[in-house]
Amino acid sequence: MRTARLRTVHPVLWAGWTALAAGAVLCVLGWYGVSGERFAERQLPYLASCTVPGAALIVAGAVLLTHGRGALAAARVEELYGLLVAAEPADEGPGQQASAPLAVSADRLMVPGGTLFHRADCPLVAGKAEAVPVDAKLVRSGELGPCPICEPAAADD
Template sequence: MPTSRVLLWAGLAAAAGGAVLCVLGWYGISGERFAERQLPFLASCTVPGAALIVAGAVLVGAAGRVPVRGTAPPAEALEDTAPPSSEEPPVRVPGGTLAHRPDCPLVAGRADAEPAGDAELGPCPVCEPWPR
């Protein structure tokens, strides 16, 4: 799966900026003898720099999981997203408010599924038993 260039470059830029802030914080702390004079460098450079490094690592890691816009999904994913296509009458589960096709994954294999009949039911968003 291709990586998203925006996430990748944003992650690299965040990590590089964080590294620069950590180096600046270390340089500022190294010149101060007393701890109370080192705290501003920790608060303004080192802690935000570490946070940017972590955020950059998360963005770079996420870049490999996000598909690039305009790329087609694998053929296996397209086969799984097609709605069920049974031509039999709709069914429902007792007490349910949705009508399903008999081969809908939400009711397939359920022994308590019964014909919907003339009950006023909404269409299942997964199998869409009636044409819109």
């Protein structure tokens, strides 16, 4: 799917750059022709044949580049979405969350100076040497709140 989308995007980008370059060349030629003529009636053919079409090509090239880059970004987002959908577990539905908690240990730990208490196997405190057992007085007084990741109060009540 990605290669098909990118094959249609790259020609648009090339067309945009080509239109920009051609428009710039025409504007330079028109300016050069106008600068060599003293009278306005002799300058009009250069304006009509070079400068106005050159400006139109510059605008068209800018539009093509904007569209091409947007399509390229959309192709990348679709590719990332495809990878995300492919990585979704087969046994869970798209709107369901895992029923098992992230951590299941009954031991509670806290980091000194922290405001949360955690299960011992919570990823936020697992492997930290400074984590100490929780004092029950701190939990009862409300100084420590439950970790929103491992949810120790929900399973330990």
